[in-house]
Amino acid sequence: MITEKEFVKELANKHGRTRESLMPILQDIVSEKRSLSEDMMVDVARELDISAADVFGTATFYSFLDTKPRGKYVIRICKTISCSMKGKIEILHTLEDILKIKVGETTADRKFSLLETNCIGWCHKAPAMLINDTPYTELTTEKVTEIIQEYIKK
Amino acid sequence: MKRVDLIFEKVECREILSKALEMKPEEIVQAVLDSGLKGRGGAGFPTGLKWKFTAAEKEPVKYIICNADEGEPGTFKDRQILDEVPEKVFCGMALASKAIGSKEGYIYLRGEYNFLVPMLQEKLENFHALMKELGHEFFIHLRLGSGAYICGEESALFESIEGKRGEPRNKPPYPTSKGLFDKPTSINNVETLVYTVMILRYGANRFVEMGTKDSRGSKVFSVSGDTPRAGIYELELGMSVAEFVEGFGDGDTKAVQVGGAAGFCVPRKRFDDTIIGFEGVPTGGSMKLFNSSRSMYNVIHNYLDFFEEESCGQCTPCRVGCQQLLEGIEAVKRGEKTSKYLDELVKLAATMKIASKCGLGQSVGNAFSSIVENFKEEIIY
Numbered sequence: 001m002i003t004e005k006e007f008v009k010e011l012a013n014k015h016g017r018t019r020e021s022l023m024p025i026l027q028d029i030v031s032e033k034r035s036l037s038e039d040m041m042v043d044v045a046r047e048l049d050i051s052a053a054d055v056f057g058t059a060t061f062y063s064f065l066d067t068k069p070r071g072k073y074v075i076r077i078c079k080t081i082s083c084s085m086k087g088k089i090e091i092l093h094t095l096e097d098i099l100k101i102k103v104g105e106t107t108a109d110r111k112f113s114l115l116e117t118n119c120i121g122w123c124h125k126a127p128a129m130l131i132n133d134t135p136y137t138e139l140t141t142e143k144v145t146e147i148i149q150e151y152i153k154k
Numbered sequence: 155m156k157r158v159d160l161i162f163e164k165v166e167c168r169e170i171l172s173k174a175l176e177m178k179p180e181e182i183v184q185a186v187l188d189s190g191l192k193g194r195g196g197a198g199f200p201t202g203l204k205w206k207f208t209a210a211e212k213e214p215v216k217y218i219i220c221n222a223d224e225g226e227p228g229t230f231k232d233r234q235i236l237d238e239v240p241e242k243v244f245c246g247m248a249l250a251s252k253a254i255g256s257k258e259g260y261i262y263l264r265g266e267y268n269f270l271v272p273m274l275q276e277k278l279e280n281f282h283a284l285m286k287e288l289g290h291e292f293f294i295h296l297r298l299g300s301g302a303y304i305c306g307e308e309s310a311l312f313e314s315i316e317g318k319r320g321e322p323r324n325k326p327p328y329p330t331s332k333g334l335f336d337k338p339t340s341i342n343n344v345e346t347l348v349y350t351v352m353i354l355r356y357g358a359n360r361f362v363e364m365g366t367k368d369s370r371g372s373k374v375f376s377v378s379g380d381t382p383r384a385g386i387y388e389l390e391l392g393m394s395v396a397e398f399v400e401g402f403g404d405g406d407t408k409a410v411q412v413g414g415a416a417g418f419c420v421p422r423k424r425f426d427d428t429i430i431g432f433e434g435v436p437t438g439g440s441m442k443l444f445n446s447s448r449s450m451y452n453v454i455h456n457y458l459d460f461f462e463e464e465s466c467g468q469c470t471p472c473r474v475g476c477q478q479l480l481e482g483i484e485a486v487k488r489g490e491k492t493s494k495y496l497d498e499l500v501k502l503a504a505t506m507k508i509a510s511k512c513g514l515g516q517s518v519g520n521a522f523s524s525i526v527e528n529f530k531e532e533i534i535y
Contacts, residue, residue, distance in 0.1 A: 019316060019317040019318070020315060020317045021317065022317035022318075023298070023315075023317050024297070027298055027300060058318060058319055061302065061319040061466075062265075062299075062300035062301055062302050062320070063300070063302065064265045064301035065300045079459075080227045080415075080456065081227055081228070081442065081453060081456045081457065081460075082228065082379060084452075085379065117266075118225075118227070118301075118303060118463060118464060119226070119227040119228070119460075121225075121230040121264075121266055121267065123227070123230055123376065123384070123442070124230060124376065124377065124378045124385050126378065133268040133269045134269055135266075
């Protein structure tokens with residue numbers, strides 16, 4: 001397995017070392033590791049020859065560029081109006097019951113993080129959520145239970 | 155209410171492009187100008203003018219950007235367009251590149267739509283091969299957002315592509331003279347770009363024949379909320395809210411939020427005399443219906459919660475204003491403030507409209523004032 005430093009270097013080789021490469025690099029790290037550690041942000045700063053504060057400032061602006069450790073599967077439930085009208089709260093409670101965590105928390109085995117997010121563009125099929133990049137729509141308590149059971153098996 | 159089928163109609167992009175690439179840039183701009191097409195992202199700037207201004211710049215490097223950072227609550231049509239007819243979006247960007255004299259384009263796709271990336275990348279490869287075949291030098295980069303609503307604001311989007319915090323810039327200068335990397339840039343919504351393709355395909359007249367003087371053509375609507383027919387519909391512009399509710403309501407509609415959280419709430423008593431379009435209530439497509447079982451307090455609370463989180467925090471009127479509006483209605487609800495306090499909050503929202511740096515802070519007052527003024531008793535009790 002390659003070290004985090006090597007991983008960052010590879011990403012810089014792939015995307016380039018100009019400031020405009022910063023977002024794609026950070027996005028790739030999150031997609032692989034689910035969040036950005038301070039060490040990795042410092043590594044990115046070194047590769048791009050910009051200040052670590054710049055990297056941190058940029059990363060923390062974007063809600064999907066997590067700087068808190070997250071689980072392998074990040075669940076983001078839409079909390080905006082349509083989903084909230086169509087029973088998002090029951091879905092959230094179901095997930096909290098199954099995973100035994102509250103919003104903002106990660107399971108002890110680091111498999112799941114449960115988060116809320118703003119409109120994800122599935123209002124006509126509300127309530128909806130994302131697990132990492134995959135959208136799940138028209139959720140019911142039964143459906144969301146089935147979905148999570150599948151992920152638990154993975 | 156008339157259904158239209160232009161956006162999702164399957165067309166031969168190769169044919170349209172090979173013809174259009176033979177045209178002079180001015181002819182393409184003129185066709186779009188003649189159509190009266192206005193931007194479909196919500197702001198409604200005339201597309202032909204945007205292209206004309208960008209074309210007039212003397213800089214050798216210019217950019218065309220497709221704004222696919224569809225984040226307005228209640229809008230989901232751009233996702234569907236990119237999913238079903240991505241070639242038409244690329245084709246629109248190629249037309250724009252010819253019209254304004256650009257060799258490079260960017261699609262800025264919101265991170266919530268990451269699942270579309272593998273498909274889009276594959277289709278982009280085919281598109282680049284087609285460009286080569288047609289001898290038109292034009293390359294499209296695909297860039298992703300990371301969950302920031304504000305990046306749909308054009309100058310915030312440029313900042314984001316440049317690798318920075320998505321904080322809107324001061325205007326002027328406008329993007330047509332100084333946009334991405336400070337170069338002349340035309341930034342257009344996904345749907346707008348597809349309409350330019352159809353205007354070139356069928357001629358400007360086909361578009362002018364539809365809609366009204368201020369709102370030409372048709373538009374893709376994202377319909378959600380209390381409706382038995384939630385979904386995506388392309389409709390001719392110029393209908394009243396009453397006609398819309400007749401087609402989509404559940405028989406008990408008490409209000410329609412037109413244009414998302416940044417838009418206006420139209421109460422039942424105004425359905426008849428309110429036109430959906432630039433002469434009445436404009437919309438980027440978001441149409442949300444509320445029936446009489448809904449608490450409008452919950453609706454505005456949800457919107458303010460949204461804005462408070464999504465405000466970039468750069469300018470004080472928006473950052474503090476959103477917080478104060480939210481705390482204010484909560485205090486009125488709890489009975490800690492009298493109902494008169496709502497008038498103060500409406501004044502604050504009006505101040506935000508004047509004093510905020512960008513469209514986010516400027517439009518918080520739209521939903522706030524239209525809901526508070528029309529449903530005062532629901533906010534108080």
